[in-house]
Amino acid sequence: MSEFTLGLRCLRCGREYDAHGDLYVCDCRPNVGSDIGSLDVLYDYARLCSTVSARSIGADGDWSMARYWPLLPIGGPGDLPLLPVGGTPLLAAPRLGELNGMSSLYIKDDGRNPTGSLKDRASAIATSLARIRGAAVAATASTGNAAAALAGLCASAGQPNVIFVPESAPPAKLAQLLAYGSRVLAVRGSYDDAFDLCTQACREFGWYNRNTGYNPYMTEGKKTVAYEIAEQLAQLYGDGGAFRAPDAVFVSVGDGCIIGGVYKGFYDLLALGWIERMPRLYGVQSTKSAALAQAWREGADVPRPVEASTRADSINVNAPRDAIKALRAVRESGGAFITVSDEAILAAIPPLARLGAVFAEPAGAAAYAGLVQATADGLAGGNEVTVVINTGSGLKDIGAAIEATEGASVIEPTLDAVHRIVEEQRIPIRKH
Numbered sequence: 001m002s003e004f005t006l007g008l009r010c011l012r013c014g015r016e017y018d019a020h021g022d023l024y025v026c027d028c029r030p031n032v033g034s035d036i037g038s039l040d041v042l043y044d045y046a047r048l049c050s051t052v053s054a055r056s057i058g059a060d061g062d063w064s065m066a067r068y069w070p071l072l073p074i075g076g077p078g079d080l081p082l083l084p085v086g087g088t089p090l091l092a093a094p095r096l097g098e099l100n101g102m103s104s105l106y107i108k109d110d111g112r113n114p115t116g117s118l119k120d121r122a123s124a125i126a127t128s129l130a131r132i133r134g135a136a137v138a139a140t141a142s143t144g145n146a147a148a149a150l151a152g153l154c155a156s157a158g159q160p161n162v163i164f165v166p167e168s169a170p171p172a173k174l175a176q177l178l179a180y181g182s183r184v185l186a187v188r189g190s191y192d193d194a195f196d197l198c199t200q201a202c203r204e205f206g207w208y209n210r211n212t213g214y215n216p217y218m219t220e221g222k223k224t225v226a227y228e229i230a231e232q233l234a235q236l237y238g239d240g241g242a243f244r245a246p247d248a249v250f251v252s253v254g255d256g257c258i259i260g261g262v263y264k265g266f267y268d269l270l271a272l273g274w275i276e277r278m279p280r281l282y283g284v285q286s287t288k289s290a291a292l293a294q295a296w297r298e299g300a301d302v303p304r305p306v307e308a309s310t311r312a313d314s315i316n317v318n319a320p321r322d323a324i325k326a327l328r329a330v331r332e333s334g335g336a337f338i339t340v341s342d343e344a345i346l347a348a349i350p351p352l353a354r355l356g357a358v359f360a361e362p363a364g365a366a367a368y369a370g371l372v373q374a375t376a377d378g379l380a381g382g383n384e385v386t387v388v389i390n391t392g393s394g395l396k397d398i399g400a401a402i403e404a405t406e407g408a409s410v411i412e413p414t415l416d417a418v419h420r421i422v423e424e425q426r427i428p429i430r431k432h
Contacts, residue, residue, distance in 0.1 A: 033319035039216035054242035063087035083156035090232040111393030115152040123149035125221035126210035135208035141198035144173030151180035213321025226265025247384035252366035253283040254315030256326025263329030284370030286310035293337035314363035359394035
């Protein structure tokens with residue numbers, strides 16, 4: 001552990017624990033479905049601030065998440081796997097911004113991580129801690145992205161791993177797991193079934209449990225995306241600070257771990273005095289998987305399970321496991337949960353690619369669909385600095401991308417056929 005890591009605190013009952021044990025959740029809750037005794041990792045901000053400066057982090061030549069190691073539950077940058085994670089681009093999107101009446105819109109493209117999703121950040125921490133604790137096997141349940149992330153990071157570290165996926169996981173995601181050499185168990189059931197079985201197996205066999213929303217350290221990996229956003233905005237605006245908070249951030253939500261991590265990252269920076277305010281966080285869910293949005297509207301702490309069936313498989317969750325952190329993120333930042341239809345999610349894929357040059361899987365595109373809905377509802381727009389996080393590459397689900405577009409024009413191998421397409425589709429030509 002980092003010398004600045006103090007321990008763990010339950011977000012439900014407030015009980016504190018030592019950070020060096022193998023504890024995942026507090027026993028104050030049933031720890032079934034969404035009703036989990038979620039633990040939060042505590043840091044000594046005063047000591048950290050007197051030892052590490054924002055400028056010293058900025059001077060680090062390593063642009064991966066390893067540059068933030070003092071704020072991670074590891075002993076040093078050498079504890080992380082060899083495969084570098086993070087350092088993904090923050091892209092200005094002026095044409096998308098203009099389309100939505102926004103002057104300062106950016107896309108954080110985490111689909112450019114090694115295995116194609118933001119979840120590499122959490123798996124880098126999981127792989128590191130599994131090795132530090134001498135675990136024979138690291139295991140996780142996933143609809144695909146977390147599994148691919150753990151498989152890739154474990155491959156780089158030589159760490160054996162077992163992956164539980166629902167049988168319905170997209171073939172492109174399964175291919176990654178198998179190529180990396182993971183032991184893949186396709187469960188005849190939902191993601192929630194795979195999650196519960198993985199948790200039972202980890203207890204039974206002594207495996208390291210990477211499960212999202214269950215392992216508190218996964219938040220710590222995912223929070224590094226917030227550090228990067230703030231650092232990259234400071235560089236873009238050049239106003240003298242090493243970090244700068246945006247006004248609003250949009251991110252898709254399934255279990256809730258990513259938005260919880262985004263909040264934790266900005267919270268750390270605020271506690272250290274490196275940013276002046278917390279951005280508003282907007283969690284975006286499909287109407288077909290909206291347990292957290294429903295709980296937020298009702299003022300509940302524990303979401304009621306839903307029968308999730310969204311096309312965006314990465315956020316297809318019946319009972320969100322990181323509910324307390326996700327709801328805290330939205331409520332304490334003054335943001336909101338937004339729901340969008342699956343049709344709107346698929347419709348968001350082409351403009352993201354064509355006007356923002358970012359190819360997103362459905363879950364990543366959901367964040368942009370949420371932004372479109374938020375501008376229509378008057379929650380976003382104007383001159384605010386707004387960031388949309390793409391959580392996964394479109395290569396994860398090419399079927400969705402094909403479904404969202406017009407498809408290819410099949411023609412005969414003649415120039416006349418090309419002429420007809422040029423005329424029908426009004427493709428520009430150079431005038432002689």
